[in-house]
Structures are given as C-alpha cells and as structure tokens.
Amino acid sequence: MRVLVTGGAGYIGSHTCVALTEKGFEPVVFDNFCNASPEAIRRVEGIVGRNIPVIEGDVRNRRALLDAIESHGIEAVIHFAALKSVGESVAHPLSYFDNNITGTITLLDAMQGASVHRLVFSSSATVYGQAERVPATEDSALSVTNPYGRTKLVMEQLIGDLCTAQPAFGAMILRYFNPVGAHPSGRIGEDPKGIPNNLMPYIAQVAVGRRDRLGIFGNDWPTADGTGVRDFIHVMDLAHAHVAALRGLDQHKGATVLNIGTGKGTSVLELVRAFESASGRQVPYAFAERRPGDVAELWADPTRAEQVLGWRAEHGIERMCEDTWRWQSAYPEGYA
Numbered sequence: 001m002r003v004l005v006t007g008g009a010g011y012i013g014s015h016t017c018v019a020l021t022e023k024g025f026e027p028v029v030f031d032n033f034c035n036a037s038p039e040a041i042r043r044v045e046g047i048v049g050r051n052i053p054v055i056e057g058d059v060r061n062r063r064a065l066l067d068a069i070e071s072h073g074i075e076a077v078i079h080f081a082a083l084k085s086v087g088e089s090v091a092h093p094l095s096y097f098d099n100n101i102t103g104t105i106t107l108l109d110a111m112q113g114a115s116v117h118r119l120v121f122s123s124s125a126t127v128y129g130q131a132e133r134v135p136a137t138e139d140s141a142l143s144v145t146n147p148y149g150r151t152k153l154v155m156e157q158l159i160g161d162l163c164t165a166q167p168a169f170g171a172m173i174l175r176y177f178n179p180v181g182a183h184p185s186g187r188i189g190e191d192p193k194g195i196p197n198n199l200m201p202y203i204a205q206v207a208v209g210r211r212d213r214l215g216i217f218g219n220d221w222p223t224a225d226g227t228g229v230r231d232f233i234h235v236m237d238l239a240h241a242h243v244a245a246l247r248g249l250d251q252h253k254g255a256t257v258l259n260i261g262t263g264k265g266t267s268v269l270e271l272v273r274a275f276e277s278a279s280g281r282q283v284p285y286a287f288a289e290r291r292p293g294d295v296a297e298l299w300a301d302p303t304r305a306e307q308v309l310g311w312r313a314e315h316g317i318e319r320m321c322e323d324t325w326r327w328q329s330a331y332p333e334g335y336a
C-alpha cells in the first residue's frame, strides 16, 4: 500500500517511514521542510536500503496534494504535518489555525477529491488539558489550554464529522502522549530547532555539552518526588502504532480515537536519573518556577489501542534513554 506521509521528514514521521517500509508499505513523503531537514529522509533511506519519494509541498496547497496522491497511486494518508510548539501557538494563534486547521481541511478535501478514504491522524494528549484524573481514557473530559491544543481538538472534530457524513471514510485518531527516543541505529532522532521546549531533547543536549544545565519546572507538584509526571513513549513504538492503525482501518470504519502511550508515569527526576545511567554523563539541573499551563501528572490508559489494534508499547525508559543518547552523542548538532 502506498501511503502519503505528510510531515514525513519530521521527528515522528521519519521514524514512521522506517517502520512502514520494513512492514512492506511504501511511504511517499510530503513536507514543506518548515521544521525538518531533507537529510532525515536520506538517513531513512540508508536505514531501510530503499529510495523514498519526497515531495516538497505545503498541505494548504490542494493542487499539490492532488498531484502527489494521483501521481503516486496513494491509498492512505498519515497526517503528521503541523506546527507543534505550545508557546509559539500562544504568541501566533493565527498561523497555528492556518497551518494546522486549514492544512487539515485542505488535505481532507484533496483526499475526498481523489477518493482516498483511509487516514491516520496525529493528535495529542494535549486534548485532555488539565486532566481530571489519571490515567486518561479516550472518554475522559476534553479541554483546551492553548491554541495548539485547540487546533488538535478542532481537527479531531472535523475528521469525526467527515467520517459521519461519508461512511466510506475511515480514520484512526491517535492521541500521542510524550514521544521520545530515536531509531536504534542512532542515525535519525529528534532535532529541535533552537532551545528545546521538551524535556528529553533538553536533557540530551545538556548531557552532550550543548547546554549547561536543565531547568526543572517545579519541585512542589503533588507527585511522589515533587516533579511533573508524564507517559514517555519510545518513538519506534509510536511508529509501529501507525502501521497497526493503517492495518486496522479496513476493519474499523468511522473515526476511532486511541490513546498511544505506555500506561506508565515517569517523573522528570526519574527521567534525568535514567538518562545519566544510560549515557554515563552527568545532567546538572536546577529547580525553577512551574511552567504556566503544565499539569502535575498525565499518563495514558492504552487499553483501547491494544483491543482495537493489537498494539502495545514494548520499550521502557532505559531503552528510550539509550537510543536518545546513541543519536545525540553520534550527532551532537543533529542534522546540521
């Protein structure tokens, strides 16, 4: 099956292209490279030993999408392309609405125009907002705490409405928890531009000497060690969830929402210690103020994903740290 992978040169997209190719799917990358390097796809090609077609294009361009779908005989779409920085979305909401929501509407319209009816969509645990209780199930209350989160919630609803209106459409809406780690080869990984917003790349850049110390946002949360708790999931486990979701689309019509996490919470301090042990490096840190908008703890109930897809996460925190370190230590400056 030929699969259009929007945002396929990005962090999760590039790892998913490896998993897809290894499972016999043919990914076609569609990316405008606003937050990615073409080098990522060259490395993916090196890992899988095959060429991967790459189209430089924007998901807000219907004509470019239709050309890509028609010229490559696309049968399904995995839609990663989005802007994803919470802070930036607060400062520039319109560019998030345009890129993420207009981009998704344009993609759905192009899929309808080309009679492609299988979609796997990147959603986020951000839709649980200030979750009332953990673990979060797919039926937990949803809320919005920033414009990025609003775009994910709106896109989920748009996809749901389309699937209701057009029974031929099937969509797997995957709510990722906290993706971390890298391909075990260490040749591809997460390469944030500028100062990392997220914990794992920040830790990795401190360990490799690019940054002096980690700021830990709060040690007075109501958690066992006072630091925030999250559900970190290995990016290759996440990649395999996309393969399972594509396969599941033939049995499940309509829109199916699934949590993609491990079901285990790990604190910021536990992750720091695990990284020190995996890397053999010290990760100096200092406690700082709580970050606005953060929640004390959030982890997934991933039961439904296992029931629906037969998928569950395999890798623990140690492996996530080892693989991140292999990538970060081999390529301290990322793809640069």
Ligand code: NAD
Residues within 6 Å of the ligand: 006, 007, 008, 009, 010, 011, 012, 013, 030, 031, 032, 033, 034, 035, 036, 057, 058, 059, 060, 079, 080, 081, 082, 083, 084, 099, 103, 122, 123, 124, 125, 176, 177, 178, 179
């Ligand atoms: P990423 O920024 O590495 O990848 C996104 C890719 O989309 C990039 O390659 C970028 O160049 C491309 N892109 C952005 N706008 C585009 C447009 N208009 N047209 C074409 N290409 C465009 O991010 P990622 O971490 O790989 O995230 C992938 C998806 O998963 C996103 O939808 C993100 O919101 C979602 N997600 C990520 C996380 C996370 O922590 N990484 C958590 C939950 C959900």
Ligand code: UFG
Residues within 6 Å of the ligand: 084, 086, 124, 125, 126, 127, 176, 177, 178, 197, 198, 199, 200, 202, 214, 215, 216, 217, 218, 227, 228, 229, 230, 268, 291, 294
């Ligand atoms: N943290 C620090 N220092 C840092 C970065 C993070 O202490 O430099 C802490 C945060 O306060 C939080 C934990 O590490 O307690 C995890 O923070 P991340 O920024 O790595 O992840 P979040 O859970 O805040 O957010 C991520 C994605 C969002 C997504 C959300 C829910 O970045 O896009 O998960 O899925 F919406």
